[in-house]
Amino acid sequence: MSATVAAFLVLAGALFAFLGSLGLLRLRTFYERVHPPTMGTTLGTALVLAGSIVYFTALQSRPVIHEIVIAILMTINTPVTYMLLVGAALHRDRAASATQGQRNLQSFDKRQPR
Amino acid sequence: MTLFTSVILAAQMLLGLAMLLALARLLAGPRAQDRVLALDTLYVNAMLLVLTLGIREGTTLYFDAALVIGMLGFVSTAALAKFLLRGEVIE
Numbered sequence: 001m002s003a004t005v006a007a008f009l010v011l012a013g014a015l016f017a018f019l020g021s022l023g024l025l026r027l028r029t030f031y032e033r034v035h036p037p038t039m040g041t042t043l044g045t046a047l048v049l050a051g052s053i054v055y056f057t058a059l060q061s062r063p064v065i066h067e068i069v070i071a072i073l074m075t076i077n078t079p080v081t082y083m084l085l086v087g088a089a090l091h092r093d094r095a096a097s098a099t100q101g102q103r104n105l106q107s108f109d110k111r112q113p114r
Numbered sequence: 115m116t117l118f119t120s121v122i123l124a125a126q127m128l129l130g131l132a133m134l135l136a137l138a139r140l141l142a143g144p145r146a147q148d149r150v151l152a153l154d155t156l157y158v159n160a161m162l163l164v165l166t167l168g169i170r171e172g173t174t175l176y177f178d179a180a181l182v183i184g185m186l187g188f189v190s191t192a193a194l195a196k197f198l199l200r201g202e203v204i205e
Binding site: 003004006007008010011013014015017018020021022024025030033034037040041044045048049051052055056059064066067069070073074077080081082084085087088089091092 | 117118121122124125126128129131132133135136138139145146147148150151152154155158159161162165166168169172174177180181184185188191192195196198199
């Protein structure tokens with residue numbers, strides 16, 4: 001019974017991770033693209049880890065909660081990395097617009113060459 | 115094939131598909147920060163796939179591998195973001 005619950009928790013987490021990657025592929029600009037993987041990372045990891053906790057607790061018939069370590073790690077990691085990355089992207093956009101003139105100021109919603 | 119095995123298999127297929135989508139974004143670009151973001155998503159999906167494999171096999175050995183993947187992925191993404199922030203590779 002709890003194995004089935006764990007399996008469906010894992011499936012829900014995998015679905016969230018898949019939707020996050022799909023949004024990463026389909027959205028148009030970088031600043032839109034940052035959003036879906038955050039959902040995929042946090043919610044997908046949380047659900048898969050919840051499934052793992054349920055399954056191994058039932059399998060070993062004792063509380064197994066060492067998955068909490070990964071949960072804490074990802075909770076701290078995801079905002080830090082994405083804030084660093086968006087800060088870097090903002091810095092690069094500003095530097096590019098400073099060197100290339102004013103036309104890149106409107107390039108917020110356009111694809112631009114690398 | 116029991117219900118448990120088939121549901122875990124479906125989850126693994128979804129995670130593999132998610133890795134392929136992240137790989138497509140990694141190859142497509144168009145700019146460096148897109149590639150770094152795609153690499154970040156790729157390692158998170160790989161970590162989840164390793165965790166799912168551990169659940170399927172019924173051992174906690176894969177947990178340590180997933181932990182190492184998570185820590186190294188965090189360090190690499192932070193390093194790449196700091197490299198982009200320094201502004202040496204604008205044009």
